[in-house]
Amino acid sequence: MSTINPFEYAARCKLRFPSLRGYLSVEQLWDVPLRSSDDFNLNAVAKAVDKALKSATEENFVDAERTPEHDRLETSLEIVKHVIATKLGEEAAAKKRADNRIEKEKLLRILAEKQDGKLTALSEKELQRRIEALDA
Numbered sequence: 001m002s003t004i005n006p007f008e009y010a011a012r013c014k015l016r017f018p019s020l021r022g023y024l025s026v027e028q029l030w031d032v033p034l035r036s037s038d039d040f041n042l043n044a045v046a047k048a049v050d051k052a053l054k055s056a057t058e059e060n061f062v063d064a065e066r067t068p069e070h071d072r073l074e075t076s077l078e079i080v081k082h083v084i085a086t087k088l089g090e091e092a093a094a095k096k097r098a099d100n101r102i103e104k105e106k107l108l109r110i111l112a113e114k115q116d117g118k119l120t121a122l123s124e125k126e127l128q129r130r131i132e133a134l135d136a
Contacts (some may be wrong), residue, residue, distance in 0.1 A: 006075050006082070015076055018048040029083045034091065042087070046080045053077055 007026060009015070016023035020040040032042050053073040098132065122130070 006078050010079055013072060015072065015079070017045050017076060017080060018052070019045050025080060029080065032083075034084065034087050042080060042084050046077065046084065048078055049073060049077045104127050 004012075008066050009031055010026045014025075017029060018024075019032065020038065024045070031043070032040065032045060034042050053070070053076075056067075072112070092134060119127075
């Protein structure tokens with residue numbers, strides 16, 4: 001399992017993830033929201049997989065045997081965590097873009113005000129010359 005890509009493993013093994021609305025495929029995980037008012041969100045999916053993993057891992061101090069079920073559940077949890085991390089990154093990037101857009105609009109308004117202030121400081125003759133230059 002260590003050499004195979006988790007998403008390839010999921011496709012080959014047809015992994016499904018428990019949710020409030022039934023079992024989900026890997027593709028459907030990308031459509032599940034990070035947060036929601038009900039329990040249909042990625043956090044709830046991750047918790048369900050983690051709970052299944054913990055219940056499958058019975059404490060045994062003598063025979064620490066790994067089963068295919070352990071691999072399946074660990075990979076499932078790894079995939080859900082990856083989807084969550086990716087969506088959180090996209091969310092943060094979108095917030096940064098929005099913040100940058102607001103900052104840029106603010107700076108452009110201030111720049112326009114400063115440029116207007118410079119124009120009002122011009123004498124009548126200078127204003128007239130600039131108007132005539134624009135007409136030419």
